[in-house]
Amino acid sequence: MVKKRSDSIYADANFGPVQKSNLSLKNRSNLKCNIIVDKSLCTLCKTCVLVCPENTIKESKKQITIDKKFCKMCLICLEECPRKAIKQI
Numbered sequence: 001m002v003k004k005r006s007d008s009i010y011a012d013a014n015f016g017p018v019q020k021s022n023l024s025l026k027n028r029s030n031l032k033c034n035i036i037v038d039k040s041l042c043t044l045c046k047t048c049v050l051v052c053p054e055n056t057i058k059e060s061k062k063q064i065t066i067d068k069k070f071c072k073m074c075l076i077c078l079e080e081c082p083r084k085a086i087k088q089i
């Protein structure tokens, strides 16, 4: 069965990044958020805004901002950005 793109988002959300890092979601919540948006690549498509499970990414005044206080470092935004504009530093 061919999965729709939206299915893969949530499959990755539950298993992909966590398995790769070998950390549980609980442990990842202790990680400091170290992601940034490269404004030169961002097209303001808002995919990241839609996929963030913590609702920490906002678009305002033609700028993407991440509220790092609530970011759980799931890295879904990083994986789903079509422009690869979200990066870890």
Ligand code: SF4
Residues within 6 Å of the ligand: 037, 041, 042, 043, 044, 045, 046, 047, 048, 049, 064, 080, 081, 082, 083, 084, 085, 086
């Ligand atoms: S998904 Fe990527 S290109 Fe789209 S708004 Fe977010 S950072 Fe910008």
Ligand code: SF4
Residues within 6 Å of the ligand: 035, 051, 052, 053, 054, 055, 056, 057, 066, 070, 071, 072, 073, 074, 075, 076, 077, 078
């Ligand atoms: S890493 Fe996860 S929680 Fe943090 S901003 Fe991206 S999608 Fe949201």
